[in-house]
Amino acid sequence: MPKKYETPLLDELEKGPFPSFVTEIKKAAAKSDMAADELGQLEKSYRDKRGYWKHGGIVGVRGYGSGVIGRYSSLPEEFPNVANFHTLRINSIAGFFYTSKFLNEMCDIWDKYGSGLTNLHGSTGDLILLGTNTENLEPVFAEFSSRGWDLGGSGSALRTPSCCVGPARCEWSNIDTLDITYSITQEWQDEMHRPAFPYKFKFKTAGCAVDCIASIARADCSIIGTWKGNIAVDQAEVANYQKKGMNIKEEIVDMCPSKCMSYDGKELKINDADCVRCMHCIAKMTKALKPTGEKGATILIGSKAPFVIGATLSWVIVPFMKMEPPYDEFKNLIRKMWEFWDEHGKNRERIGELIIRKGMREFLEFIGVEPQPQQVKEPRRDPFFFWKEADLQK
Amino acid sequence: MALPQRRTDIGPPHYKDFLPPVIQKNYGDWKYHEVVNAGVMVHVANSGDKIWSVRVASPRLLSTDTIRDMAAIAEKYCGGYIRFTTRNNVEFLVSDEKNLEPLQKELRDKKYMMGGIGNRISNIVHTQGWIHCHSAASDASGLVKALMDEFADYFTTKETPNKVRMAVACCVNMCGAVHCSDIAVVAVHRKVPTIDHDKVKNMCEVPSTIAACPTGAISPEPSKKSVKINADKCMYCGNCFTVCPPIEIHDPEFDGVAIVVGGKVGNLRSNPKFSKLAIPFIKNNPPRWPEVTAAVRKILDAYVADAKKHERVGEWIERIGWEKFFKVTGLPFTFQHIDDFVIARETFRTAATFKW
Numbered sequence: 001m002p003k004k005y006e007t008p009l010l011d012e013l014e015k016g017p018f019p020s021f022v023t024e025i026k027k028a029a030a031k032s033d034m035a036a037d038e039l040g041q042l043e044k045s046y047r048d049k050r051g052y053w054k055h056g057g058i059v060g061v062r063g064y065g066s067g068v069i070g071r072y073s074s075l076p077e078e079f080p081n082v083a084n085f086h087t088l089r090i091n092s093i094a095g096f097f098y099t100s101k102f103l104n105e106m107c108d109i110w111d112k113y114g115s116g117l118t119n120l121h122g123s124t125g126d127l128i129l130l131g132t133n134t135e136n137l138e139p140v141f142a143e144f145s146s147r148g149w150d151l152g153g154s155g156s157a158l159r160t161p162s163c164c165v166g167p168a169r170c171e172w173s174n175i176d177t178l179d180i181t182y183s184i185t186q187e188w189q190d191e192m193h194r195p196a197f198p199y200k201f202k203f204k205t206a207g208c209a210v211d212c213i214a215s216i217a218r219a220d221c222s223i224i225g226t227w228k229g230n231i232a233v234d235q236a237e238v239a240n241y242q243k244k245g246m247n248i249k250e251e252i253v254d255m256c257p258s259k260c261m262s263y264d265g266k267e268l269k270i271n272d273a274d275c276v277r278c279m280h281c282i283a284k285m286t287k288a289l290k291p292t293g294e295k296g297a298t299i300l301i302g303s304k305a306p307f308v309i310g311a312t313l314s315w316v317i318v319p320f321m322k323m324e325p326p327y328d329e330f331k332n333l334i335r336k337m338w339e340f341w342d343e344h345g346k347n348r349e350r351i352g353e354l355i356i357r358k359g360m361r362e363f364l365e366f367i368g369v370e371p372q373p374q375q376v377k378e379p380r381r382d383p384f385f386f387w388k389e390a391d392l393q394k
Numbered sequence: 395m396a397l398p399q400r401r402t403d404i405g406p407p408h409y410k411d412f413l414p415p416v417i418q419k420n421y422g423d424w425k426y427h428e429v430v431n432a433g434v435m436v437h438v439a440n441s442g443d444k445i446w447s448v449r450v451a452s453p454r455l456l457s458t459d460t461i462r463d464m465a466a467i468a469e470k471y472c473g474g475y476i477r478f479t480t481r482n483n484v485e486f487l488v489s490d491e492k493n494l495e496p497l498q499k500e501l502r503d504k505k506y507m508m509g510g511i512g513n514r515i516s517n518i519v520h521t522q523g524w525i526h527c528h529s530a531a532s533d534a535s536g537l538v539k540a541l542m543d544e545f546a547d548y549f550t551t552k553e554t555p556n557k558v559r560m561a562v563a564c565c566v567n568m569c570g571a572v573h574c575s576d577i578a579v580v581a582v583h584r585k586v587p588t589i590d591h592d593k594v595k596n597m598c599e600v601p602s603t604i605a606a607c608p609t610g611a612i613s614p615e616p617s618k619k620s621v622k623i624n625a626d627k628c629m630y631c632g633n634c635f636t637v638c639p640p641i642e643i644h645d646p647e648f649d650g651v652a653i654v655v656g657g658k659v660g661n662l663r664s665n666p667k668f669s670k671l672a673i674p675f676i677k678n679n680p681p682r683w684p685e686v687t688a689a690v691r692k693i694l695d696a697y698v699a700d701a702k703k704h705e706r707v708g709e710w711i712e713r714i715g716w717e718k719f720f721k722v723t724g725l726p727f728t729f730q731h732i733d734d735f736v737i738a739r740e741t742f743r744t745a746a747t748f749k750w
Contacts, residue, residue, distance in 0.1 A: 012681040013536055016543030017507060017550075021453040021525075021535040028457040035457075038525070045524035045533065046680045049646035055528035056597075056639060063402055071526060087526065091405060097412040100465035100474035107458035107465075116458045120478050123521065123569040130455070130526060139397055146398035148407045164480065167422035168413060169437050169445065176422065178409045189403040209661035213480050216666050217574040217659045255663050255704060280662040284704070287426045305568035307633050308608045310737055313574070313666055347602055348637075 002029055002036035009046040010039070028116035034131055035115040037081040041073060052079075059086055059134060061141040064193045067151025068137060084133050085115070088140055089126035089152035091160050091185065091192075094178040095168050096121065109143045123218075124202060125162030126152040150189075156348075157195035158188050161203040164212040171286060172279065173207025174225030174295040175323045180205050183327055184334075197338070198345035198354075205297075209279045215303075215314070220351050221334065222300040222314040223323070229293015230272040231281075237288035238268045252281050296322045299333070302352025312352050317364075319374035336367040361386070414475040416445050416489045432550055433508030434494070446488040448497055451507040451517055451542070451549060454482040455525065455535060463504070471497040481517040481559075483510050509550040513557055516549070518542060519570040520562040529636055530564035531649040532581035532678050537562045537686060541579075544687040545694070555701040555710070558694065559658070566631050574657035576707040577690055578669050581678075583630040584648045591620040593640035606637040608736070629735065650677045653689055656708030667708045670716075672723070674730035689725075696722045715749050 010022045025042070028035035041052055052074045059070040069087040076083035090106075110116060110129055113136040119128035132140065141151065152160035161184050164170070166177030184203055191197070204215035205223040215222035242248055248268065253261045260274035261281065268288070270281075282289045299321055300314035321330060341351045344358055355363045364371060373379075410418065420439035427437040436446045468476040468486055471493040477485045486501075488494050501508055510516040518541060521527065523534030541560065548554060561575040565582075572578040594603075595618070603621055604612045611627035612634060621641075623634075632643040653676070657669030672693060676685045693707075700722065701710035711719045720727045733741045 009681040013539050016539070017546040018539055018542035019451055019453045019507060020539060021455040022539075024453060024455050024457040024460060025525075027459045042524055046536070049649070049678045049680065050644050051524040051527060051530040053524075053526060053528045053530075054639065055636070071528070085526075093406055093412050094409040096478040096480075097409060098476055098478070099412055100469040100476065102412070103461050103465040103476070107462050111458050118456050118458070118461065119454050119522075120452065120456055120461070120482065120484075121454075123519070125480075138400075142397040142400040145401040145404065148404065150402075150404050150406060162480075165477075167424075168409075168417050169424065169447070171424040171426055171437070173422070182406070182409055186405045189405055193403060211659045211661065211666070214571045214574065214659040216661075217571050251704060257663055278661045278663060280704070283662060305573060306566050306608075307631065308606065310608070310735060311568070311573040311668060313668070346605065348605065 002031065002033045003040070005029075005036065005040035005043060007039060007043040010043050025117065031111065032114075032116045033081040034085060034133070035117055037073075037079040038085070038115060038117065038131060041075065041079045041082060044075070044078075059084075059137070061137050061151070064151060065195045066154040066157045066193055069154055071131070081133075082131065085131040086134065086137065087131060088114075088129040088137065089122065089154060089160065090129060090144060091150050091152040092121055092125055092127045092162065094163055094181040094185075095165050096125075097168070105147065106144075109140060113140045113143070124152070124159050126160045151193065153192040153200075155195040156197045156199050157193070157201070158191040158197070159200055159202045160192070161185050161205070162213060163205040164207050166205075166207045170207060172210065172282065174227050174291065175205070175207055175223070175297050177205040177207045177213075177223075177225070179325065180223060180323060180327060180330075183325065184331070187331060191338075198341060199348045199350050201338075201351065209277060210283060216300060217303050217311075217313060218305075219303055219314065220301065221337075222303060223330075224298045224300065225295065225323075226277050226298050226320065227291040227293055227295050228320065229291065231270050231275065232290045232292050233268055233270060234288045234290075235267055238263075238285065239266075241285050241288060246284075252284060255280055294322075296320050299330070301337070302350075302355060304350050304352055308348075309353055309356065312356075314352070316375045317367075317369060319372060333367060333369075337363075340366040359386075412475075414445065414473060414487050414489055416443050417487075419443065420445075429512045432511055432514060433498070435511050444491070446491070446494055447511075448486040448488060448494070448501065449479070449508065449510050450484050450486070450501060451510060452478075452482050452484050453535065453539065454517075454520065467497070467500060467504075470500070479517075481510075481519055483517050507546070507550060513553045513555065514548055515542075515545050515554065515558045515560060518560045518562055519575070521564045521569045523564040527564060528639075529567060529632055529643075530581065531583050531632070531644070532564050532651050533680060534562045534564040536680055537579055537651070537683055540682045540684075540687050541690060544691060548694075554694075554698055556704050556706045558697075558707065560690075567633075567636070571657075571659060572654065573668055574659045574666060575669055576655065576658065577693055578654050578657070579651050579686060579690075580654060581649065581651045582675065583632055583643050583645060584650070584675065585630060585643075585645050586623055586625045586628045587630075587632070587635060587641045587643040589620060589623065590640040590642065591615070591618040594618075594620040594638060597640055598638035603634055603638040603641070606633045607631075608633065646678070650675050651683075651686060652676075653686070653693070655693060656711045658706050658708055663704070664706075664709050664712070669708075671731050672719075672725055674728060692723055692725070718749050 204219035654669035
């Protein structure tokens, strides 16, 4: 029987309507010595208002440099069963679809070799197996990989790509987000499992500008679906929305950022040449409005959390690219970007930070993309600009 | 028992093997969707086929017992098909309408919390906290639990002017989308770290430790084969600790959380935005952080009372002006609110137009 800890502080977090993570840890702690010590150490953290985990050290499965996050208790005498308590990242399914059969198998393996605790999912989108000791890592990997599952990324490597639900269950997706995610994941297994980059690299693919996967905020490369044609309007459905109480002028026309719509009570008109494809009208009137024409993606680069230069949002590199299997144009562009990063990037420098340091021109010339007004909000406002010898000869 | 033969670099299984038949049939051919209620939506394909998604809350940290229970429910009503959302909710995928009511009944009976669809507060994206992270300045799961209990009715029934996306990060590394959320909590340190020079000598690489500092506060200390920190420049981010563990930044007395507001990732109506500082510091008060839930309540109530339909928190604040935001919420404006990091001047007001 695992050790039973008194947890008066954590018990307070079992009260209330929202499902409790404490209850989850307790369920696992009834069966697992590791989960029991995790619970005990967490209660101590709540008492002392500080964490007791250490990082560092090289730990993993044979032949891989990523997929396992080393974690050690800083109180190993007090909590010996979590003295080493590493996380495994299992590469999730694109779109986060699962079957009961797989989930049950996963639980059987994880109860046998680990704490019985998981995260569905981690922030990057991996299926997280939360905590086991060093000697269990190989067995867990053998069990999963023999069933067709693999580890995700960690460290200075390609991280597990993720995407929105896309064409699987959404009418707005302009690109096949699941297929793109699957394709780039399979293409770059080596880059994911054997860290060789200056730092981490994340892909996130969103089917439209609603961006349900937060790609523009959380991916070094954000792939956001868009289109080039007009928005088709079904006037009968527009009338239905009005009948059901929608104030089309206030809620749709007046909220259009490019002021390209008008409504006279009978007909909704769109000046498509002025539309910036923000998705507001389509999201609010999904039965009435549909994008038509050529579909593709905007490719943006550079978003990340605050370290080191402050948080960044991704910015446009390629305004429009067709995204059709096997995605060679996209993959070749990414290879060029990685070559630039590999050549110039410093240790722990994200690709976006490098572009800011070296300048967009260096980057765009290296990857072979022309300067375009879609890449900036406005032209520079300072009078300081570089001229290269070739520019002077023009 | 011998282990099975391991395989490497096979990648994840193909997603097609995990899609319900109705999705496989109508893949990329959906016509529209409707929100049936806070916990149910239906997607309708051009073929006329339908799939219902029944969404329940999850604490993200799940035991195998709970996952098995979810799998059993999915097997009973959904042909075994289940998915997770990017905000860690669970969706039961129903292809046969007659299973919809019995599924919801079983979920209710088992005390699963249905909701989160539409203009509401959905689940809070969050980080690992004291459960498993080395650099946590607060817990994440506890804050999320306290906040979601406080706002449970906004998940299950009540509506907000538009979606309210919340996030919690247990340090400024922000392994969640805190920097672009409507309302977010981020744990912060407030004191210069201490250095164990003997250990730095053996464990750390001096150049990478210096490079990790965003404000250039770290320089070599050759006499100790270590580094020193310029206290006037240090902004307590803790990145040096991640690169060099003997630089200790944890301080139970002075660590706590800040609250940031007004960020978004979607492009609808207005461009994606960063979250901005609303409250620079609230002390850690586990297990339920009542001062944090009260502060978020204050901001949310002001937004719900004053925002126009479809305005996100950031769009509401930009319409009324930040000076008005501090007025209607009653939150004090302090020196910490005026940026003095490296990109500060972008936020200074360069116009004579503002509200009293």
